[in-house]
Amino acid sequence: MGSTGDKMAGKANELAGKAKQAAGDMTDNPKLKAKGAGQEAKGHAQQAKGKLKEAAKDVVDRA
Numbered sequence: 001m002g003s004t005g006d007k008m009a010g011k012a013n014e015l016a017g018k019a020k021q022a023a024g025d026m027t028d029n030p031k032l033k034a035k036g037a038g039q040e041a042k043g044h045a046q047q048a049k050g051k052l053k054e055a056a057k058d059v060v061d062r063a
Helices: 003-027 030-062
Strands: none
Touching (some): 003 030
């Protein structure tokens, strides 16, 4: 997956994770909140991976 794809997938996971956390809050479901927090963290990692790929590509393009 390219840098843009990683960043888009990361954003989608962040949003889905936040929604799960909110649903867990509303239903008083700690397992759902935990799953949401994990999915949000996965999204942050995916976005960081995309940014790293983009930065590496910029360095190679400048060389």
